[in-house]
Amino acid sequence: MPTIWQAWAPAKCRLLAWLFVQNRVLTADRLLARRWPNSYFCPLCMRNLETAEHLLVECPWSTALWFRVADKFGAASLRPDTWNLPLASLPSWLASLSALVGDPAKTAKSLALLVIWTIWRERNARIFRGSHRSPDVAAREVFDEAAAWALAGCRHIRCRE
Template sequence: MVPPLVSWLFGASPRSLAPALYGLSRRKHRCVRDALRNGTWVQELRARVSPPLLESFVALRVLLELAQLSPGMRDKFTWRFSSDGVYSASSAYRLQFAGAVESPFVQLIWKPWATPRCRLFAWLLAQNRLMTADRLLARQWPNDYFCPLCMRNLETTAHLFVECPLSRRIWEKVATLAAAPTLNPATWDVHHMVVDWLGCLTRGRPNAEASRVRSWAMLVLWHIWLERNARTFRASTSTLESLIAKIADEAVAWDRMGGAKISSPRE
């Protein structure tokens, strides 16, 4: 028996050529030989084809009359997603990603070494899913409006992590601490999307160094968010020096946990 999607009619199938007619068919899995014998498929559709379907019916009938069957040859299955026509688990797996769009999150977030919570946090940040004041305003939920780090501007993800004066001082200190010049705000271009900004931090850098810088970036982003929450929910404020000390201590802890030795530049 030939499944509906097998391409036996000049590289196509009746289902793809005339989907509306296929929907009217009562025996969708009939083999080619039985369908063509004495025009059986025509008799089955008789009195069921409406005027709008006549054009499709005639076009399909012309193609079927041109089809030549080989006596004694049995129908066979062909897997059209592999070069040899044979099904394999690997080809089925690759098929799941057909038409997929490559995401920058793999290189920016998931491959660099970081703790799971930092990776998940960075992933939410890159998708603008953090509940900053601008998102709370859009939902008409209670919010404090101003950035809790500088109390000057509306709190958005771009402002909190990239534009805020305190955040930029943190990045400047960490750039020296990590020996990673691209983390210094003086080297940044203007970007409206956080994910674009993350990508530019390591553009043109060797893979190993890029991975180390991305790990540092996720660590700093996480601590800026912790400080933001401390000021918002607990009215607790840390000095710049204490924030840098916390970041440095956790970088050393990441090294001890089996991280990518982010606390010192790679050779």
């Protein structure tokens, strides 16, 4: 998937996104298929069975994070209300980011990987450490991390004031 491998992001973020696209992330639905014990429900909203698609694009907690990041960076393509839901698949959603061109596209692609990484980290923190953050706190983490990425060479990431 060119969007993932060509975006400016640390390797760990690109690898995680690639695992999501390949449906290889051990979300509750995959654990259930292997008959491994799990809590079944999305740890972010506690409403639905946790699937990769739910976790990244359908969960209300994740949706709130996507909106905050899209608005802060002026990346309209990251706003969930612009997505054609229900999504056929995560690869098609990421491919839609590939259709964008120029600096806004570079920003959207890199930020998408950062948001995916942040959602996954929040999910794991809730499961393994019992900690809970609001989407506002997670968004501030994304803004800080994006600023660090900009200092590290990701020059196209710029916040709208």
